[in-house]
Amino acid sequence: MGHAYGRMKKMSDMAAFSFRVEDMATLEDSFLADLDDLSDNEAELDESDGDDAKKDEEDIDMDMADLETLNYDDLDSVSKLQKSQRYLDIMQKVEEALGKESDGTEKGTVLEDDPEYKLIVDCNQLSVDIENEIAIVHNFIRDKYRLKFQELESLVNHPIDYARVVKKIGNETDLTLVDLEGLLPSAIIMVVSVTALTTKGSPLPEDVLHKTLEACDRALDLDSARKKVLDFVESKMGSIAPNLSAIVGSAVAAKLMGTAGGLSALAKMPACNVQVLGHKRKNLAGFSSATSQLRVGYLEQTEIFQSTPPALKSRAGRILAAKSTLAARVDATRGDPSGTNGKALREEIRKKIEKWQEPPPARQPKPLPVPDSEPKKRRGGRRLRKMKERYAVTDMRKLANRMAFGTPEESSLGDGLGEGYGMLGQAGSNRLRISSVPSKLKINPTIAKKLKERNYAGGATTSGLTSSLAFTPVQGIELCNPQQALGLGSGTQSTYFSESGTFSKLKKI
Amino acid sequence: MKPPKKKFESFPFCLGLLKRQIRDHREKMESVLLPTLTKKEEIDRIINNTIDKVLVLRFGRTSDENCLLLDDILEKSARDVSKFATVALVDVDSDQVQVYVNYFDITLFPSTVFFFNAHHMKLDSGTADHTKWVGKFHEKQDFIDVVEVIFRGAMKGKMIVHCPLPPERIPKFQLLYKDV
Numbered sequence: 001m002g003h004a005y006g007r008m009k010k011m012s013d014m015a016a017f018s019f020r021v022e023d024m025a026t027l028e029d030s031f032l033a034d035l036d037d038l039s040d041n042e043a044e045l046d047e048s049d050g051d052d053a054k055k056d057e058e059d060i061d062m063d064m065a066d067l068e069t070l071n072y073d074d075l076d077s078v079s080k081l082q083k084s085q086r087y088l089d090i091m092q093k094v095e096e097a098l099g100k101e102s103d104g105t106e107k108g109t110v111l112e113d114d115p116e117y118k119l120i121v122d123c124n125q126l127s128v129d130i131e132n133e134i135a136i137v138h139n140f141i142r143d144k145y146r147l148k149f150q151e152l153e154s155l156v157n158h159p160i161d162y163a164r165v166v167k168k169i170g171n172e173t174d175l176t177l178v179d180l181e182g183l184l185p186s187a188i189i190m191v192v193s194v195t196a197l198t199t200k201g202s203p204l205p206e207d208v209l210h211k212t213l214e215a216c217d218r219a220l221d222l223d224s225a226r227k228k229v230l231d232f233v234e235s236k237m238g239s240i241a242p243n244l245s246a247i248v249g250s251a252v253a254a255k256l257m258g259t260a261g262g263l264s265a266l267a268k269m270p271a272c273n274v275q276v277l278g279h280k281r282k283n284l285a286g287f288s289s290a291t292s293q294l295r296v297g298y299l300e301q302t303e304i305f306q307s308t309p310p311a312l313k314s315r316a317g318r319i320l321a322a323k324s325t326l327a328a329r330v331d332a333t334r335g336d337p338s339g340t341n342g343k344a345l346r347e348e349i350r351k352k353i354e355k356w357q358e359p360p361p362a363r364q365p366k367p368l369p370v371p372d373s374e375p376k377k378r379r380g381g382r383r384l385r386k387m388k389e390r391y392a393v394t395d396m397r398k399l400a401n402r403m404a405f406g407t408p409e410e411s412s413l414g415d416g417l418g419e420g421y422g423m424l425g426q427a428g429s430n431r432l433r434i435s436s437v438p439s440k441l442k443i444n445p446t447i448a449k450k451l452k453e454r455n456y457a458g459g460a461t462t463s464g465l466t467s468s469l470a471f472t473p474v475q476g477i478e479l480c481n482p483q484q485a486l487g488l489g490s491g492t493q494s495t496y497f498s499e500s501g502t503f504s505k506l507k508k509i
Numbered sequence: 510m511k512p513p514k515k516k517f518e519s520f521p522f523c524l525g526l527l528k529r530q531i532r533d534h535r536e537k538m539e540s541v542l543l544p545t546l547t548k549k550e551e552i553d554r555i556i557n558n559t560i561d562k563v564l565v566l567r568f569g570r571t572s573d574e575n576c577l578l579l580d581d582i583l584e585k586s587a588r589d590v591s592k593f594a595t596v597a598l599v600d601v602d603s604d605q606v607q608v609y610v611n612y613f614d615i616t617l618f619p620s621t622v623f624f625f626n627a628h629h630m631k632l633d634s635g636t637a638d639h640t641k642w643v644g645k646f647h648e649k650q651d652f653i654d655v656v657e658v659i660f661r662g663a664m665k666g667k668m669i670v671h672c673p674l675p676p677e678r679i680p681k682f683q684l685l686y687k688d689v
Contacts, residue, residue: 367591371657372664 075140075215081133082218090126091225093119094232117263120240123229124258130226134159137219141166144212148201155192156184163219165192166212171203230254238339243327246342247349248302248320255298256324267325267332274328275299275321299324304349312356316349323349390442399423543584543596547603555597556627563594563630563660568601568610569619576619579645586649594656617643617682623656625663632659634672634679644680651678 081087097119138159145152145166156162164183172178175196180189204212230251237250241263245253259277260266266274278297296317299305308316323345330341393401400422403409410425412418443451546552546566556564567583569576580598587596599606601618609615613622621642623630631639632655646652654673662670672679 365588368589368593368653370593371661 075137075211075218079133079137079140079215079218081129082222087126087129090119090122090229094123094229098228098232098235116236117240120233120236120257121262123233124254124262127226127229127233127258128261130222130229134219134222134226137215137222138162141212141215141219144204144208144215146201147208148204149196149199150201151195151199152192155188155195159219160223163216163223167216167220170213171209173203230258233258241328241331242339243330243336243342243345244324246339247324247327247346248299248304252298252302256328259298263328264332267329269325271318271322271325274325275317296321304346304353308353309357312353315356316353319349319352389440392440394441396424543580543587543598545598545600547600547606549605549608552599552606552609555595556624559595559624560626562625563590563656563663564624565594565596565656566599566622566624567597567619568599568606568613568615568622570601573618575645579619579621582646582649582652586652589649590653590656593660613641615641619643619645623659625659628663628668630659630663631669632672633669634674635676636679636681639669643682647678 076083097116141163142153148171149169152165153162156165161184165180168180168183169175169178173196175193180192183189184192233254234250237245237253237257241253241257244256248256256274256277257263257266260269260274269277276295276297277299279295280297294300294314294317296305296313299317299320302320304320305313305316327342327345330336335341400420402423403420404423404426407426408416410421412421544555546555552566565583567576567579569579571577571580583596583598590596599609601610601615613620615622622640623632623642629640632642633639634642636643642655646655651674658670658673
């Protein structure tokens with residue numbers, strides 16, 4: 001019970017959390033089991049809540065004690081897989097199978113009945129379990145090694161690399177004596193050596209060191225076992241799922257099958273899920289996560305994906321997932337044992353990716369359109385209406401155009417000569433002048449100036465005493481013409497033909 | 510774990526760029542060559558078969574420098590006016606074609622005659638001869654303008670149209686009547 005609690009706590013660690021994304025089907029059972037255990041724990045706690053506070057504390061103490069023993073003492077209580085019967089069974093079978101070459105003739109019509117397939121399925125599950133186990137052991141090592149070199153866990157993320165590095169360094173304080181070549185990329189080695197100089201840790205006591213090294217060995221063993229299992233699955237992948245391995249390659253196919261939990265489970269998944277199987281959410285030290293990270297999991301390792309240009313990688317990932325799902329479905333129903341379907345799909349993918357990379361067809365210059373074939377587009381709207389208003393027929397003009405029946409119209413020069421007035425000024429109509437609103441008619445600017453001049457001049461005759469100065473009763477003589485500010489002062493400046501104009505040229509004779 | 514080694518993935522991209530360059534170059538090189546007519550039947554056929562499009566027939570020989578200049582302009586604008594005009598070249602040195610040369614009274618080369626729906630269109634460009642256009646065009650746009658005017662006039666039902674070009678752009682020539 002307490003042990004399950006401890007396991008749950010470890011499960012919530014970041015490293016282990018990534019596994020939740022990877023496998024959904026197979027770990028459900030173990031999680032459910034853990035949850036059940038946990039609920040039992042909670043039920044107990046609730047009971048004790050009702051009873052005694054002291055008892056509560058005792059319980060919690062006991063849990064903490066369990067945790068402590070878990071964390072700091074025994075490797076075997078933490079990592080049980082290697083001793084389990086199932087593990088040993090399967091490893092033995094794998095060794096056998098790797099030793100002998102199996103014949104491909106005996107295949108049942110249903111995939112699930114094939115004993116080899118069962119072994120493959122078991123291997124898949126086992127590989128997932130081994131991964132989890134490695135994570136647990138990694139936590140164990142980390143907790144122990146924290147006292148010595150705390151920063152190492154953030155610099156070296158991968159559990160196996162971490163185990164190797166810990167094994168190499170051991171209890172050494174001076175990292176120049178330790179050769180980490182080949183274990184890590186050189187940049188990381190440099191960072192590690194520099195951090196080691198300033199680390200706060202102290203060398204570990206002997207027994208702790210011994211335990212840590214034992215845990216490292218355990219992790220490496222598990223890793224090699226996992227590799228063996230995966231190699232076996234990979235070698236058999238050609239006979240188990242020929243179409244899928246034709247598209248993505250046998251290694252990736254094995255991994256996909258492993259994390260999906262079997263070929264039929266993989267076939268039941270929608271393609272969008274297959275695309276992200278195996279997606280790791282790791283932020284490497286110093287690298288920003290703001291850059292777009294493609295949503296691809298194991299499919300990233302396929303040859304097709306690696307060879308597409310980066311701009312097309314997201315589309316390639318999608319099409320790979322789609323076609324490999326189809327191939328997996330074919331394989332699950334044993335529809336095509338020869339793998340021709342898979343090869344055809346692979347060819348299709350390749351062609352599509354090549355087509356995307358084709359440059360677009362060049363634009364040829366268009367020939368000119370046939371003259372007068374396209375009718376002019378008349379535009380409407382408020383602006384056009386406003387423009388039209390300036391040239392519109394006014395009400396006065398409309399009335400002048402209309403004529404009453406039976407009555408002769410008046411005209412400007414009388415007797416039918418000159419412009420006719422029509423209905424304008426007739427008894428029937430009310431007014432001579434219709435519009436009192438300022439007319440929106442557009443007036444020629446020179447004519448407008450003349451009209452202003454005329455208005456300013458105030459009639460047919462202009463007295464010779466007019467001047468540009470303005471005489472106002474209140475202020476007396478104003479030396480500047482206020483009407484000039486209004487823009488009417490130019491009435492005195494005139495054109496050659498102006499009525500109120502003066503001589504244009506004055507020359508002294 | 511080191512990331513798996515990637516192949517040189519920019520190579521397919523570079524290949525795509527190269528393909529594009531080659532295709533563009535090839536398209537620029539290839540221009541639609543104007544059909545050269547040498548037989549009377551061919552001329553008849555093309556006059557009768559060009560429907561609702563102006564037919565431009567250039568009478569000339571390829572050895573003449575003026576003719577080559579005119580041909581260059583015709584070739585370049587053939588595609589642009591292709592929606593309302595067809596351009597063809599007539600080699601004046603062939604025997605069967607002499608019938609037409611005499612009919613249209615073509616003495617100076619190159620000469621261009623315009624047709625619309627098998628009807629001979631006349632062009633008043635200020636010169637003495639309205640039935641044809643003698644000489645070369647100054648620019649591609651001039652030729653396109655002339656063809657457009659002919660098309661508009663023809664669509665309206667006119668037999669003769671007025672040339673839109675300014676007199677500087679119109680090649681002048683002396684019309685000799687019976688060597689006078």
